[in-house]
Amino acid sequence: MTQPSTILSDVAQGEASVLMFLLAGRQFAVDLNRVQHILDYQAPTRTPRRPRFVEGIMQHNGRFLPVVSLRKRLGVEEPPPLHPAILLLSGIARDSVVGVMVDQVLRVVSLPLEKVLAPPPRILGIRAEFIRGVANVGGRPLVWLDEVQLMTSDEPISLLG
Amino acid sequence: MERLTPTKQRTRARAEGPAVREKFLLFRVGDELYGMGLQGLREVLLPDGLTALPTPAYQVCAAVTYRGRRLPVIRMRALFEGSPADIPVTARVLLTQGQGRAIGLLVDEVLEMTEVEPTRIAPLPGLATLLDPMCFRGLYTRRDRVILLVNEDGLTRLDEVVQFYATGDGSGQSP
Secondary structure, three states, rough: OOHHHHHHHOOOOOOOOHHHHEOOEEEEEEEEEHEEEOOOOOOEEOOOOOOOEEEEEEEEOOOEEEEHHHHHHEEEOOOOOOOOOOEEEEEEEEEEEEEEEEEEEEEEEEEHHOEEOOOEEEOOOOEHHHHEEEEEOEEEEEEEEEEHHHHHHHOOOOOOO | OHHHHHHHHHHHHHHHHHOOEEEEEEEEEEOOOEEEEOOOEEEOOOOHOOOOOOOOOOOOEEEEEEOOOOEEEEEHHHHHOOOOOOOOOOOOOEEEEOOEEEEEEEEEEEEEEEEEOOOHHHHOOHHHHHOOHHHHEEEEEEEEEEEEOOHHHOOOOOHHHHHHHEEEEEEEEOO
């Protein structure tokens, strides 16, 4: 598999820092530069006629943020664990900060660029458009998501088990 | 930082005046709390006289006759949750107006009146709803609960309300 240089064009100095987390037993990651905070779960206020994958809104430091369930966005039917985490990601869609619910935060890891591969057309049921790259971390695949594409597209996704 | 003498402080306070507060009527729809400005509110009615409109043209609106006029009533549970629901005994119809048009809002329960400083009202996040953002003034927190404020002007622009007024009586036929 070749690695198009455009995929990682915004990553400097030969490696990329990502935040790893678990979702439905799989390892995923988002760009660490977008992560503003990691919060314990707090039940969001339900908003009327919200998008299917939006849980509602929450308040943080005097600001109101939409809260997205990444499980629902990836088409996972099973309910989340009792204590999911909420990542506050910046620079997504129309909202300056968006809360994203994930099952469990794992760690921050620096990925050497040469270890990050361009995704195949579809991996785990997710089209390549929604993925920035794939790597092997700890002997298991890590899917580095394109959080902007995920949140701004209405395309349904069904995560494969 | 500028240091003000007591006299200057009193002068400045008089010039700035008290913070302007806006009055809202709080109500419940489902499990969530909402507010509506009191400025346009005309009356709060029991939902006894509510009549259905021909479906599928009207999924959200019903009608009520008020002082000889037939007015559209937005069933807020249907608008917000997308499904018809029983009308609880606590339900009320809030008669208000926006854009010069009278409308009713069928809510599950009327709670209380409150005052809010406009500076405390924040815009609704973009991802929060698929409804027209014009339907909401914004939101604020009260006793740790987030309260969404509806905008009567935006609600009168809903397709069904526009259609109701275009057809005169909600029959789906032009007058």
